[in-house]
Amino acid sequence: MTDSSAAQTTWERNPRSVALMERAQQRIPGGVNSPVRAFSSVGGKPLFLVKGEGCRVQDADGHWYIDYVGSWGPLILGHAQAQVNAAVAAALTSGTSFGACTEREIQFAETVCSRVPGCDMVRMVSSGTEACMSAIRLARGATGRDLIIKFDGCYHGHSDGLLVAAGSGAETLGVPDSPGVPAAIANLTLSLPYNDLGAVRAAFAAHDGQIAAVILEAVAGNMGCVPPDPGFLQGLRDVCTADGAVLIVDEVMTGFRVARGGAQERFGITGDLVCLGKVIGGGLPAAAYGGRRDLMSRMAPTGPVYQAGTLSGNPLAVAAGQTMLDLLDADGVYEGLERAGARLEAGIAAAIAKTGGGARVQRVGAMMGVYFRDAPVRNLDDARTCDVARFGRVFHELLARGVYIAPSAYEAGFIGAAHDDAAIDETITAWEGALAAS
Numbered sequence: 265m266t267d268s269s270a271a272q273t274t275w276e277r278n279p280r281s282v283a284l285m286e287r288a289q290q291r292i293p294g295g296v297n298s299p300v301r302a303f304s305s306v307g308g309k310p311l312f313l314v315k316g317e318g319c320r321v322q323d324a325d326g327h328w329y330i331d332y333v334g335s336w337g338p339l340i341l342g343h344a345q346a347q348v349n350a351a352v353a354a355a356l357t358s359g360t361s362f363g364a365c366t367e368r369e370i371q372f373a374e375t376v377c378s379r380v381p382g383c384d385m386v387r388m389v390s391s392g393t394e395a396c397m398s399a400i401r402l403a404r405g406a407t408g409r410d411l412i413i414k415f416d417g418c419y420h421g422h423s424d425g426l427l428v429a430a431g432s433g434a435e436t437l438g439v440p441d442s443p444g445v446p447a448a449i450a451n452l453t454l455s456l457p458y459n460d461l462g463a464v465r466a467a468f469a470a471h472d473g474q475i476a477a478v479i480l481e482a483v484a485g486n487m488g489c490v491p492p493d494p495g496f497l498q499g500l501r502d503v504c505t506a507d508g509a510v511l512i513v514d515e516v517m518t519g520f521r522v523a524r525g526g527a528q529e530r531f532g533i534t535g536d537l538v539c540l541g542k543v544i545g546g547g548l549p550a551a552a553y554g555g556r557r558d559l560m561s562r563m564a565p566t567g568p569v570y571q572a573g574t575l576s577g578n579p580l581a582v583a584a585g586q587t588m589l590d591l592l593d594a595d596g597v598y599e600g601l602e603r604a605g606a607r608l609e610a611g612i613a614a615a616i617a618k619t620g621g622g623a624r625v626q627r628v629g630a631m632m633g634v635y636f637r638d639a640p641v642r643n644l645d646d647a648r649t650c651d652v653a654r655f656g657r658v659f660h661e662l663l664a665r666g667v668y669i670a671p672s673a674y675e676a677g678f679i680g681a682a683h684d685d686a687a688i689d690e691t692i693t694a695w696e697g698a699l700a701a702s
C-alpha cells in the first residue's frame with residue numbers, strides 16, 4: 265500500500281522511530297520480530313514503544329497513546345500491572361529457570377483446570393503456536409488419523425500444518441499458505457469457511473473415519489471479531505462426537521478474556537482439548553494445552569505422544585500468569601470488562617453513524633473488531649470485502665489523536681480493566697475525528 269498523507273504525518277511526527285527502524289532493518293528481517301508489527305497493511309513506518317502504564321503506551325518520540333493492542337491480548341489488566349510486576353520480581357530472586365519440577369506449576373495447573381471447562385489436565389508450553397501444534401499431535405496420536413479441519417481466517421500459530429489455505433472446494437485438501445510449508449503436510453489439513461456447518465458435514469462425509477480433529481477459534485479474532493453463529497459450536501461438538509474426532513477449541517485469544525472460563529464457558533460448549541496462551545502468561549511467554557484426562561494421559565511420559573520444552577512452566581511466567589488469573593477472579597472484573605466493551609462499542613457505532621456510516625462494530629466481551637463495510641461479517645470472505653484502504657487512513661488518524669489500535673484491518677482490538685471511562689470516552693472522540701477525516 266502506498267503511504268496516505270495521514271501515514272506520512274505519523275512518520276514525520278516520529279523521527280526517532282523512523283531512525284530506529286532504519287537501524288533495525290539492517291539486522292532484523294523487516295526490522296520486526298513478528299510480521300504484523302511492520303505496518304505493512306496500513307502504510308507508514310512502525311512506532312517503537314518504550315513504556316507502558318495502565319491502558320497507555322509511550323513511543324520513542326515521547327507521544328502517549330491509549331492502547332488497544334495490549335501486546336496482542338495478554339495485557340488484560342494493563343501495562344506494568346503492580347501486582348504482576350511484584351510477583352515476577354519475587355520469583356526472580358529465586359532463579360529464572362530450573363528445568364525441573366516446581367510446586368507453583370501444580371498450583372497453576374489447578375488454577376487453570378478450575379476455570380476452563382473440560383480441562384482435567386494441562387501441559388504448559390511457551391507459545392500459542394506450540395500449544396496448537398501439540399494439541400494436534402495429541403489428537404492424531406489418540407485417533408490414529410491424519411486429517412484435520414481448520415477454518416479460513418482462524419489463526420492457530422505458524423506451525424506447518426496450520427499455515428494452510430483452502431483448496432479449490434470445501435471437500436478439497438488444503439494448500440500451503442507460505443513457501444516452506446510442504447504440500448504433503450498442507451494436504452493433511454482441510455480449511456473450511458467459518459460458521460459453515462454444512463461444509464464441515466460434507467468434509468466429514470467425504471473423508472469418513474480419517475479426520476483426527478477440528479480446530480477453531482470459538483470467537484474468530486484473527487479476522488477482526490467474528491462470533492460463532494448460534495448452533496455452530498454445538499454442531500461441531502455433535503459432529504466430532506458422532507465421528508470420534510477430537511474437538512480442539514483454540515482459546516489462545518479468548519481464554520480468560522471473553523469470560524472467566526473463556527469462550528467455552530460463554531457459549532456453553534466443551535471441547536476435548538483446549539489451547540491457551542496470551543492472558544495465561546500474564547505478559548510473559550507462556551501458553552498451555554489441556555483437556556480430557558484420557559487424552560492428556562497419552563502425552564509423554566505417561567503415554568507415547570511426545571512433546572517437551574526447556575522453558576515450559578518457567579517460574580517467572582507461572583508467577584505472572586498465576587497472579588493475573590488470581591486478579592481476574594476479583595469481584596466484578598468480567599462485568600467491568602463487559603461494561604467497558606459495551607461503552608466503547610456504542611460510542612464507536614454512534615461515531616460511525618454521525619460520520620456517514622460505511623463501517624460496523626462487532627464485539628464479544630473485551631474483544632472487538634471494526635469493519636469498513638455495512639453488512640455483518642461471518643467469515644473470511646465477508647471480512648475480505650472491507651475497505652482496507654480506509655482502515656489504513658483511519659488507523660493513522662487515530663494515531664495522530666493518541667489512540668493505538670492493531671496495524672491491520674483483520675486484527676481484534678482488546679479492551680482491558682485499565683481502560684477507564686475517561687480513556688474510553690477519549691477514544692470515542694478520537695474515532696469520531698478520525699472517521700470524519702478519512
Ligand SMILES: *Cc1c(COP(=O)(O)O)cnc(C)c1O
Nearest residue numbers: 391392393419420421514516517
Ligand atoms: C496468537 C494466537 C495464536 C498463536 O500464539 P503465539 O503465542 O503467537 O504463538 C494461536 N491461536 C490464536 C487464536 C491466537 O490468537
